[in-house]
Amino acid sequence: MSLSTLILVAMGIGIGFGAVLHDFFPSLIAPIDRYLLTPVGTSFLRLIQFVVVPIVFSSLILGLTRIQNAARVGRYAVKLIVSYCVTSGIAVGVGLVLAIVVRPGVGVSGIGTIDLGTIAESQSLIDWLVSLIPTNPLEALRSGNLLQVIFSSALIGVAIQLVGEKAASFVSFVESCYAIFEKVLSLILYVAPIGVFALISSVIATEGLQLISKLFSYVFWLFAGSALMIGLYLLMLFILKAKPIKLLQSLVPALSLAFGTASSNAALPVILKDIQEEYGLREDIASFAIPLGTALKRDGSAILQGFNAVFIAQMFDIPLTTSLILAISLSTFLVSFSTPGVPGAGIIMMTTVLGAAGLPLQGIAIVAGVDRLTDGFKTVMNVIGNVSNAIILDRWESQQSVEVKEKVSLES
Numbered sequence: 001m002s003l004s005t006l007i008l009v010a011m012g013i014g015i016g017f018g019a020v021l022h023d024f025f026p027s028l029i030a031p032i033d034r035y036l037l038t039p040v041g042t043s044f045l046r047l048i049q050f051v052v053v054p055i056v057f058s059s060l061i062l063g064l065t066r067i068q069n070a071a072r073v074g075r076y077a078v079k080l081i082v083s084y085c086v087t088s089g090i091a092v093g094v095g096l097v098l099a100i101v102v103r104p105g106v107g108v109s110g111i112g113t114i115d116l117g118t119i120a121e122s123q124s125l126i127d128w129l130v131s132l133i134p135t136n137p138l139e140a141l142r143s144g145n146l147l148q149v150i151f152s153s154a155l156i157g158v159a160i161q162l163v164g165e166k167a168a169s170f171v172s173f174v175e176s177c178y179a180i181f182e183k184v185l186s187l188i189l190y191v192a193p194i195g196v197f198a199l200i201s202s203v204i205a206t207e208g209l210q211l212i213s214k215l216f217s218y219v220f221w222l223f224a225g226s227a228l229m230i231g232l233y234l235l236m237l238f239i240l241k242a243k244p245i246k247l248l249q250s251l252v253p254a255l256s257l258a259f260g261t262a263s264s265n266a267a268l269p270v271i272l273k274d275i276q277e278e279y280g281l282r283e284d285i286a287s288f289a290i291p292l293g294t295a296l297k298r299d300g301s302a303i304l305q306g307f308n309a310v311f312i313a314q315m316f317d318i319p320l321t322t323s324l325i326l327a328i329s330l331s332t333f334l335v336s337f338s339t340p341g342v343p344g345a346g347i348i349m350m351t352t353v354l355g356a357a358g359l360p361l362q363g364i365a366i367v368a369g370v371d372r373l374t375d376g377f378k379t380v381m382n383v384i385g386n387v388s389n390a391i392i393l394d395r396w397e398s399q400q401s402v403e404v405k406e407k408v409s410l411e412s
Contacts (some may be wrong), residue, residue, distance in 0.1 A: 006193040011200050018202070018204025022204060022206070029206060037198045037199075037205070038198075040198035041202055044195025044196075044198065047195075048266040054181045055181050055182065057153050058181070061174050063286070063287025064153070064288065083389045088302050088337070090232065095302060095305070098224065098225045105218075132148065133151060140152050196261065218311060229385070242394075246279060249278075250279040251278075259380050262375035262376050264294050271294075272286060289390035289393055293389055293390060297382065297389060299336070299381050300379060300385075305353045308353075309354060310328065
């Protein structure tokens with residue numbers, strides 16, 4: 001079977017195994033989760049993280065060295081940021097409008113408990129922006145801070161272009177690193193089904209399927225919001241003649257891994273490989289746009305945070321005034337760009353959105369139990385949004401090249 005099929009089968013078996021443990025063998029949950037499921041799942045995520053930083057670092061540098069000049073790097077970045085802002089704004093609107101229309105928070109109370117003291121406070125926007133600049137590129141690589149790695153790679157890539165032939169040996173070294181860690185990734189993916197099985201079994205065994213039934217409306221409409229946003233992206237790609245069906249087919253392994261691990265970072269190396277080899281996206285754009293989007297582009301978070309804030313307001317019978325909706329919209333939009341690409345990050349960032357909107361943090365207790373379960377399709381949404389924006393950049397650049405050629409032809 002293919003990797004994606006194996007992952008999906010492992011996921012299904014894991015859900016069944018976790019449900020059986022939760023319903024029929026509750027006394028075994030703690031030891032099995034503590035000594036088997038959690039260690040295996042965490043080990044798999046650590047293996048994936050082992051290759052994420054070197055692959056991002058090397059692929060971004062190689063991508064930048066293949067771009068003809070530094071001005072094009074700046075143009076790519078500006079176009080991507082514009083595209084990110086527009087599509088993230090649409091995602092925020094989808095989450096808000098959906099929650100206002102279907103009113104999932106009406107009549108919901110008394111589900112779930114969580115110690116709010118265990119939720120780490122997120123950085124302020126200013127602190128987050130400052131933290132993007134590493135004080136030491138090696139420290140950025142060691143800590144695995146993806147945004148700092150991208151910043152370091154971009155500076156080094158531009159400097160390589162300016163240095164010219166003197167950097168040839170370093171570029172060869174980076175090419176070797178990329179080839180080595182790409183092979184390491186292919187070895188790690190052999191154990192992906194086992195890791196996904198352990199991760200999903202742990203969640204179902206500890207939380208149970210009953211919690212989903214109690215919050216079925218919340219889970220279902222979050223899924224519907226993600227599906228709607230994915231549909232909008234596919235429509236955009238269809239209009240751009242970018243072969244959306246072929247894109248989905250090429251991303252099946254990456255999307256399976258994204259859903260199973262609930263981590264955009266974990267799926268990144270597979271996305272980079274498949275979007276070039278299977279779909280055929282230009283190497284210079286893929287190696288620049290995909291890592292940047294993995295660090296910044298979070299359509300799943302944009303939908304979740306806005307939807308969740310309105311859900312909590314409805315649950316506590318708080319009127320949705322214009323000022324409250326604006327506060328939710330702005331904070332959700334900003335938070336979507338600073339959400340880490342790791343499981344459970346949504347819970348941490350909820351405190352920022354709810355605090356900015358003046359909504360009770362106790363509402364987090366209601367959704368904490370199902371957050372890990374909704375993380376999967378939220379991550380799938382992030383991956384599709386990231387890749388779609390890279391393709392939009394590719395089409396934008398191609399159209400601009402055609403216009404320039406036509407202009408030169410007319411002038412001559």
